[in-house]
Amino acid sequence: MIIFRNVSKIYFPERTVALANVSFEVLAGEFISIVGKSGTGKTTLVKILTAEERASEGQVVVGGWDITHIRSREVPYLRRQIGVVFQDYKLLQKKTVFENVAFAMQVIGARPSRIRKIVPEVLKIVGLADKHDRFPRHLSGGEQQRVAIARALAHGPKILVADEPTGNLDTATSQEIIELLLKINQIGTTVLFVSHDEGRVNQIRRRVLVLDQGTLTSDEAVGRYRLS
């Protein structure tokens, strides 16, 4: 589903090496965690996956599509296959929960009938069916992140990428979000979970990639990651 082959990323003009010769492969249906200290290139990896950045070297393949030199015209089609959530939710404050999810579908040309069908479905998956007419500011952080996840699911992506989705949440809420991600993985979506929280990641008992200063230092089928 995702292949990184000797991928390096150098940011100019400072020549910051964010990723150095990173190789790994994620199979369809996998749940994979990526951990590492701050500034080790986790977000950079996500950005290369969503074509927000291009790899300086190496090859990137998503769902059989070589996106290494993807044209900007084609980027929207890639993004419709990858759902992304971030630490800061990125919700529209002036739109309700329902409208936030619906907006993501509207802008890629979904029919109104489809929007009316899908939005309640994804809101049900994330457990917010009863709060569809609330505004984001009337929701807890965990609930806001659920809306973001619902939005990411709305166009039925094959891959869900979560870049530190629990970064702003307390332990119990974080746990709920991770359980939601696991549930989504069970439904059949490949999940890429980015975190710097060792304990949480090991708890999931799934595959873990460890990044350290841009290099892949460990790739364990079941996480045993320890911060040194």
Place this chain on the structure above:
Amino acid sequence: MLVTIYRVIKFAWQGFWRNFWLSLVTVSIIALASLTVNALLALNVVADSAVTSLEQKIDVSIYFDPVVDTPKVKEVQDYLGKLSQVTAITLVTADDAMKEFRQRHARDAAILETLEELGDNPLGATLVVTAQHPSDYPEIIQVLNHSPYRDLVSDENYKDHQRTINEIRLIADRINQAGIAISALFVLIATLIVFNTIRVAIYTHRDEIGIMKLVGASNAFITAPFVLEGVLYALCATGLAVAVTFPLLNAVQPYLQDFFTGVPLDLAGYFRENFVAIFGSQLLGMSALNMVGSVFAVRRYLKV
């Protein structure tokens, strides 16, 4: 596709109202630019009528020596009448000239007295020549001056008119140049303000744009509402310009009519006749400018 078009229009409409006051200022400035252009057009129409009216009034009077008798003058009249440039020649005989002179100075006792003392008619006959075109006059006079009749002529009064026409042309040109400069300035200001407004609109929508990019909306879909918003500004501004131009024209019309008596001058009529050409081209031009502006303004938000 229809759904997409509907959404683009909806987003553009929302964008227009979301920054209502800014939209209003933008529309007003574009309308103002359009008005300056229209004022320039009106000025040209007025100048043209002024020149035309003067040209119509132009004729050349050829004064003959008092000693030249009427048959001889008639000969000259026939001679000049053969020229293709000449449209009409009126003969004013010495007696007619005298009569007219007396009439004009009927209340001036001193002049009448002097005439009595002179006894003889000091005035000669006059030929009033009208030509097709003002530029024909020098030629006609040229012909006359190279003819055998040349010595019969005491004077001709052509040059003064030419100077007046030239002066009017000069003034019109000057005003025109200033007008073009002012219009260009207004169009430039309008363009900058539109550009800025679109940037503000885009800035207001930056969260939406970010999410659109995130979920894979095409650049065309993201750009289209802003482009349309630019067109919407142009559309409203043209409407406003139309609504203001005609009452203004009607307001100045009576004054102009007074000033150019006898000249058919219908400003509002001119704008009505050329409505599509004038306002259509302004709408197109402004729309094009605004569209280019929006595309440029939105582009840097699309780079992610």
